[in-house]
Amino acid sequence: MGMAASQARWISLAARKSNVEYEGQQINQARTALANQSSELWNKLYDMDVPTAPSSNDYTKTQYTFQNGDSTQTISQIQDADYTDSDGIHYNSYVTYFAKISEYKGIRNTNSNPQVQYVVPTEEGVDPYYMVGTKKLTQLSTIDRTDTSSNSSWGTYSAALDQIAEDWPDTQIAKDWKNYKTNGDTSALENIYLWTDANSHVNFASATSNTTDSLEACRQDATAALHSYYSDYQSTNKEVSKYGIIEYDSSGRATSLQLEGSSVIYDLTTSSVTDDAAYNDAMNKYNYEKQVYEKNVQDINAKTEQIQTEDRTLELRLKALDTEQNALQTEMDAVHKIISKNIESTFKTFES
Incomplete structure (x- = not known):
């Protein structure tokens, strides 16, 4: 190259x-x-x-219950406490539990087929009246308000309407009853009718109102539902909190409970409860x-x-x-x- x-x-x-x-x-x-x-x-x-x-153990807790007569009370929380009442009794715990309590409540009843009629009698001196099915209704204004005896109808009706007005304050019945109680307007009682149903409950209903559930509205429209109201005792589970004396065994498990204001000592039953929804x-x-x-x-x-x-x-x-x-x-x-x-x-x- x-x-x-x-x-x-x-x-x-x-x-x-x-x-x-x-x-x-x-x-x-x-x-x-x-x-x-x-x-x-x-x-x-x-x-x-x-x-x-997740472990089910993390959602399982020890639950305590005790028997109060025929009712089982469930304890939801136990907090440490240091409280002495006026009698010198010292309480080491603050206990929250669910108790079955009977309360007087106003209850609404719905009648989807009330069959309301307004009857005008042919006899002289007999005022017109409403009927719900086969029940003849009484206007509240006709009840004797002067009877103050313990078993008077007016006293019973007044207590029932007081509770209905408290629990259903926006209803026409509540407004008419408050008008009578506050202002003494007896004409308001003419808009309230009552009858006793098959369960022995005294029902109250408004003759007229600005809603479609009054007697007159149901009389004119057969498809309308009638709302009536009565008062009765209802059993409900209510959360109650009280100071208590709790005794514990050597393992730290609560064994007995004495609640404030009571000398009764309840035996505590222990069980494990899992919060399935949370788990x-x-x-x-x-x-x-x-x-x-x-x-x-x-x-x-x-x-x-x-x-x-x-x-x-x-x-x-x-x-x-x-x-x-x-x-x-x-x-x-x-x-x-x-x-x-x-x-x-x-x-x-x-x-x-």
Whole structure:
């Protein structure tokens, strides 16, 4: 190979080697970027909180009950206390429990087919009256209000209407009754009618009102529902809080209770109660979080696998470039020797 050809070949090889080295640098930078991405994914996976299934024990508590006659009272909370009453009795606890209490309440009765009639008698001296089904109604204004005996009808009706007005303050009956009680307007009693139903409840209803549930509205529209009201004692579970004296056994379990104002000592019964609704809510939340967690893990694994595939491809390319660079260097060394010999031969020619 001549001098010019050798030099041209060497320059070509040098340029190719430079390109190979540049491509290798680019690949190394790309692999570094992939390594950083892989590290970020690992850190993200490491920082993720693994969902933990709820334990039913966390939603189970000890519940105390005691018998008060035929009624079972359930204690909802026991708080430590340090209270001494006026009799010098010291109480160590403040107890909240649910008790069945009988309360006098105003109750609304709905009759979807009242069959209201307004009867005008043909006899002289007999006032018109309403009927609900087969029941003849009495106008409240006709009741003797002067009878103050303990078993008087007026006293019974007054107590019932007082309670109805308290529990149903927006009804026409309540407005008419309050008008009578506050202003002494006896004409308001003419709008209130009463009758005793099959359950021995004394029902009260308004003759007219601005709603569609009055006697007159139901008389004119057979599809209208009649609302009547009565008062009666209703048993309800009510939350009660009192100071108490609680005795405990050696394990810390409450064994007896004496409530403030009572000398009765109740034996406490212990049971374990699980809040199923709260536990199910927690389990639903866990299942959702578990699905989200598994989806995130799958996404991270998929991205990591993609990065590894790209990195393996780049690694193979880098190895090929290393092989090519070694081959180029070997050839460049060989061409360099040829050039050196040509130069040496040229100098010898000039010397001779």
